[in-house]
Amino acid sequence: DQQVKQNSPSLSVQEGRISILNCDYTNSMFDYFLWYKKYPAEGPTFLISISSIKDKNEDGRFTVFLNKSAKHLSLHIVPSQPGDSAVYFCAAGNQAGTALIFGKGTTLSVSS
Amino acid sequence: DGGITQSPKYLFRKEGQNVTLSCEQNLNHDAMYWYRQDPGQGLRLIYYSQIVNDFQKGDIAEGYSVSREKKESFPLTVTSAQKNPTAFYLCASSIAALSEQFFGPGTRLTVL
Numbered sequence: 070d071q072q073v074k075q076n077s078p079s080l081s082v083q084e085g086r087i088s089i090l091n092c093d094y095t096n097s098m099f100d101y102f103l104w105y106k107k108y109p110a111e112g113p114t115f116l117i118s119i120s121s122i123k124d125k126n127e128d129g130r131f132t133v134f135l136n137k138s139a140k141h142l143s144l145h146i147v148p149s150q151p152g153d154s155a156v157y158f159c160a161a162g163n164q165a166g167t168a169l170i171f172g173k174g175t176t177l178s179v180s181s
Numbered sequence: 182d183g184g185i186t187q188s189p190k191y192l193f194r195k196e197g198q199n200v201t202l203s204c205e206q207n208l209n210h211d212a213m214y215w216y217r218q219d220p221g222q223g224l225r226l227i228y229y230s231q232i233v234n235d236f237q238k239g240d241i242a243e244g245y246s247v248s249r250e251k252k253e254s255f256p257l258t259v260t261s262a263q264k265n266p267t268a269f270y271l272c273a274s275s276i277a278a279l280s281e282q283f284f285g286p287g288t289r290l291t292v293l
Contacts, residue, residue, distance in 0.1 A: 112284030173223035
């Protein structure tokens with residue numbers, strides 16, 4: 070049973086517009102969430118994180134929103150750039166746990 | 182230059198042979214992880230280690246083995262018991278169990 074779900078396998082947006090990537094989770098014990106970006110044949114790189122005591126965290130063009138009641142988080146990229154084209158993974162964990170659970174990823178394509 | 186190295190980048194083996202993938206980090210991180218990535222499957226946890234001489238099975242540990250004799254090193258052996266070993270293998274490390282994970286560049290293993 071998937072505890073972290075990224076229901077959209079792919080997303081296409083135009084350069085300059087907003088990209089919104091979504092992630093749902095089922096385990097209410099999760100209290101720490103991260104987004105990673107991955108290019109083909111490379112390891113993922115950390116983008117941004119949020120703990121359950123917040124509902125928003127911003128870092129430059131990247132903002133993560135957390136809706137605990139809906140068990141939903143989203144990553145907003147504004148403005149989107151062609152270099153943002155990659156696979157984005159959502160991950161979740163909890164303070165009592167020992168490893169992150171990753172979603173299956175969403176492939177973002179930003180066209181110029 | 183601090184980071185995680187995985188070698189080799191590409192590895193070919195005959196069916197029935199054991200093979201060991203290398204993972205080294207000089208970040209002084211306590212925790213290390215091995216993931217497997219298959220198309221459409223995201224990142225699946227094979228094994229993780231929170232401290233030297235200790236490791237735990239992840240979601241798909243069958244057919245794999247690890248050791249953690251040194252803080253810097255966490256080699257993964259893909260044994261002949263692993264039914265579908267061809268995949269992209271990623272090693273990661275983190276300061277503690279629940280913090281940002283830093284990933285290596287990955288090793289693509291192809292079993293012929």
